[in-house]
Amino acid sequence: MDPEALNELVTLHQASAYRVALGILGSEADAQDATQDGMLRALRGLAGFRGDASFRTWLLAIVANEARSLIRRSARRREAPLDEDVAGEAPGRGVAEGVVLQAEEARVRAMLARLPEKQRLAVQLRVDEGLSFREVGEVIGSTEGAARVNYHHGIRRLREWLE
Amino acid sequence: MNTMTCEELADRLPDWAAGRLAGPEAEATAAHVHGCADCAAQAALLRALVASRPTAPAGMSERIAVALREPSRSAPPAITGWRRPQWVVSAAAVLVLALGTVVFRQTAEPTDVTAVSSALGDVVEEEPVAWTLDDGAVAGAPVLDDLSEEALATLIEELGA
């Protein structure tokens, strides 16, 4: 695959990949690592993409796995000095510069982080990324029905917490 | 009243809240939401989620693109991210001692080898940088891949003893 096409894939999917990683890891620096490693793994292993899922879904599943594996080795990671890029990053929750969140919006996002992982990812993938329940299932490793149930349970819980 | 039930609407509500619906579907959804307090509350929650959607950090895609052009510098496809079983690392250590010239390059200080040899058996936490090969890939699995089955079996047997 030519480099330009690869760059295009990176540009197109990096934000979704980053949000999925952030949803699993909670840390922006770790999420960047997982996004990069997962995208490199996916793009270098394109031969493994069989086309039975959408490329995006396949990519997000790989990034999610990368994020989970990063959790397993995160203790060791934190002992290492931060990259300059990471150390220099702006504080905040990864929201675009210049965007000031309303208190309620920030609160909802913070509550999302407290959901169990499958519910959290189901809500994120359905709301943030616009994936269908079938695609959500492909990323979180569940059936379409289970993805729907996880989504609705997550939404219900968020509403209870926010009442 | 609307023909769509709240349950039917709930599945598509995130798309509506994020502005991903259009035409009759969007209009029908809006009509229901305006007449249903419960779905309106859910839509408000979803809109708050959409509004607080994180964006990718500045410069991340460029960093990924750069890393993509440097094939072996980071994230070797097969092994990074997975803690290799202890015997694999130990086997690599034994291999270094046995066939040092083949595996090691100038990046490994002699003291590293000494440390490894004196502590053989509990060398697992040896820093990966000591195992760096010429091409920048993390040593271990790639090296072991090059081993004959016979050589590998021998190493495992030795380590098991």
Ligand SMILES: [Zn+2]
């Ligand atoms: Zn309703």
